[in-house]
Amino acid sequence: MYLNGRILPEQEAAISPFDIGLLRAYAVFDLLRTVNGAPFMLTEHLRRFRLSAAHLGLVVPVADDAVFSAVDELLRINEHREATIRMVLTGGVSPDGMSFDPSTPTFFILTHELHEPPASTYTEGARLLIREHSRELPEAKTTGYLTALKNRPAVVEVGALDLLYHDGGVISEAATASFYLVRDGEIHAPSEGVLWGTVGSFALGLVRDRYDIVPGPMTLDDAFSAEEAFLTSTTRGVVPIVRLDDRPIGDGRVGPVTKDLMAAFRAAAFGDPESGEAGSGE
Amino acid sequence: MYLNGRILPEQEAAISPFDIGLLRAYAVFDLLRTVNGAPFMLTEHLRRFRLSAAHLGLVVPVADDAVFSAVDELLRINEHREATIRMVLTGGVSPDGMSFDPSTPTFFILTHELHEPPASTYTEGARLLIREHSRELPEAKTTGYLTALKNRPAVVEVGALDLLYHDGGVISEAATASFYLVRDGEIHAPSEGVLWGTVGSFALGLVRDRYDIVPGPMTLDDAFSAEEAFLTSTTRGVVPIVRLDDRPIGDGRVGPVTKDLMAAFRAAAFGDPESGEAGSGE
Numbered sequence: 001m002y003l004n005g006r007i008l009p010e011q012e013a014a015i016s017p018f019d020i021g022l023l024r025a026y027a028v029f030d031l032l033r034t035v036n037g038a039p040f041m042l043t044e045h046l047r048r049f050r051l052s053a054a055h056l057g058l059v060v061p062v063a064d065d066a067v068f069s070a071v072d073e074l075l076r077i078n079e080h081r082e083a084t085i086r087m088v089l090t091g092g093v094s095p096d097g098m099s100f101d102p103s104t105p106t107f108f109i110l111t112h113e114l115h116e117p118p119a120s121t122y123t124e125g126a127r128l129l130i131r132e133h134s135r136e137l138p139e140a141k142t143t144g145y146l147t148a149l150k151n152r153p154a155v156v157e158v159g160a161l162d163l164l165y166h167d168g169g170v171i172s173e174a175a176t177a178s179f180y181l182v183r184d185g186e187i188h189a190p191s192e193g194v195l196w197g198t199v200g201s202f203a204l205g206l207v208r209d210r211y212d213i214v215p216g217p218m219t220l221d222d223a224f225s226a227e228e229a230f231l232t233s234t235t236r237g238v239v240p241i242v243r244l245d246d247r248p249i250g251d252g253r254v255g256p257v258t259k260d261l262m263a264a265f266r267a268a269a270f271g272d273p274e275s276g277e278a279g280s281g282e
Numbered sequence: 283m284y285l286n287g288r289i290l291p292e293q294e295a296a297i298s299p300f301d302i303g304l305l306r307a308y309a310v311f312d313l314l315r316t317v318n319g320a321p322f323m324l325t326e327h328l329r330r331f332r333l334s335a336a337h338l339g340l341v342v343p344v345a346d347d348a349v350f351s352a353v354d355e356l357l358r359i360n361e362h363r364e365a366t367i368r369m370v371l372t373g374g375v376s377p378d379g380m381s382f383d384p385s386t387p388t389f390f391i392l393t394h395e396l397h398e399p400p401a402s403t404y405t406e407g408a409r410l411l412i413r414e415h416s417r418e419l420p421e422a423k424t425t426g427y428l429t430a431l432k433n434r435p436a437v438v439e440v441g442a443l444d445l446l447y448h449d450g451g452v453i454s455e456a457a458t459a460s461f462y463l464v465r466d467g468e469i470h471a472p473s474e475g476v477l478w479g480t481v482g483s484f485a486l487g488l489v490r491d492r493y494d495i496v497p498g499p500m501t502l503d504d505a506f507s508a509e510e511a512f513l514t515s516t517t518r519g520v521v522p523i524v525r526l527d528d529r530p531i532g533d534g535r536v537g538p539v540t541k542d543l544m545a546a547f548r549a550a551a552f553g554d555p556e557s558g559e560a561g562s563g564e
Contacts, residue, residue: 001299014296024428025309025426027304110300133418143306146419
């Protein structure tokens with residue numbers, strides 16, 4: 001792993017117990033995957049990572065080139081088939097568990113093996129469980145996943161893919177992905193109170209000449225009267241969503257707009273519209 | 283410090299970069315102070331710590347006796363004048379940054395030197411800044427302090443003591459303390475959506491024969507028409523609050539009910555109603 005300017009074995013990498021990212025969850029991160037061993041959209045993810053940091057008054061302490069080099073070296077050393085790359089920035093070590101010096105943050109990069117969901121997730125579609133929850137500081141990708149992890153046993157138990165968050169019926173996003181609806185042949189996207197989706201923006205950009213893309217609030221009622229729903233995530237790509245809790249979306253099957261978008265994304269990202277199912281995570 | 287059953291130097295205590303408390307903020311903690319070198323209300327704080335853990339599906343992995351022994355040893359080794367004692371429990375190390383095994387949590391105990399606010403905080407009263415925010419899982423003392431820390435520069439800049447959180451005008455608590463109002467000679471306490479206050483419960487118990495204590499929702503309007511306001515916290519005890527943002531509470535001075543409560547608390551906790559101002563923190 002990479003930690004504050006050095007590449008070192010994970011067993012030797014010690015995070016201080018006084019780190020404010022641990023004691024007070026004052027931290028942001030970003031996550032991306034490799035495609036054929038090379039980082040996919042690293043520039044965009046690094047840009048989002050820097051924006052998340054700015055929301056917390058923090059600055060990623062190295063230039064883009066140094067991040068590119070560190071990621072390359074980690075991928076070379078760790079020899080993953082395909083990897084998830086995780087960049088984390090915290091406020092650094094705190095003497096008293098409350099104050100910290102933003103000029104000495106903790107910055108580290110980890111890689112994991114990429115885990116892929118079964119192909120049926122893409123061919124048959126996935127299910128989300130609905131939970132009322134608003135993320136704190138939703139425009140930043142913070143480490144706050146309490147509600148997501150607390151509900152994870154329920155998600156796993158019923159074979160769902162993720163949670164769908166709403167606030168008083170207004171949909172924001174999935175716990176680890178962006179969420180979209182297809183209504184009257186248009187693609188509807190929440191535009192406020194959500195994290196900017198890297199893969200979502202990329203994928204929608206590929207089909208914007210074929211479909212109108214409508215940003216704005218959407219409700220659970222809108223979802224249940226929609227023709228289709230899908231999510232986008234860095235490690236999973238475009239995933240059809242065919243059920244929320246126990247209720248189907250549309251006819252409960254993967255719809256034509258989602259199929260078209262999946263094919264366009266796979267062709268652009270993997271060079272093959274039939275393969276390249278992406279991993280679990282976000 | 284104490285880490286997973288061992289006492290070791292802080293420099294040797296390594297938290298894994300894969301700890302889910304760091305990567306996903308899946309962690310709870312509790313905090314207490316010493317009085318004359320001895321832990322104050324450790325049993326109550328440990329009970330609250332175990333309840334917080336249960337909200338996350340976690341279990342503090344050792345018996346009370348082992349915690350008592352570890353705390354005693356840390357206080358003996360670290361030689362603080364007076365200490366803040368911090369117990370932290372996370373979901374443990376995660377292989378993929380999402381899943382974890384609740385049977386192997388990370389549990390550590392740190393001690394800091396207790397920092398005390400100036401005596402004028404108690405004689406002249408303190409100010410809070412108002413922010414709209416609802417804590418995620420408010421009945422548990424989680425490590426989620428994003429809003430608190432992001433607003434800390436503003437708090438420090440104007441010489442305020444803390445933030446006061448509300449949701450649509452309904453008051454919950456201060457960022458690191460419980461908050462109460464005195465109206466018509468009665469003490470009003472929020473009862474839902476807040477952390478159970480150890481010192482608050484103790485202090486109010488001392489005066490319940492002299493004042494009616496009314497649990498229930500309270501609004502910002504209630505605060506501005508109240509006679510007095512105060513907060514309670516583990517390290518600061520009972521603190522008069524005389525201003526919210528730029529507006530005074532009552533006549534902007536420390537009122538008789540708060541003075542009575544401060545004296546009762548100091549007598550019970552420190553054996554001296556005139557001394558023993560408590561520390562900053564929570």
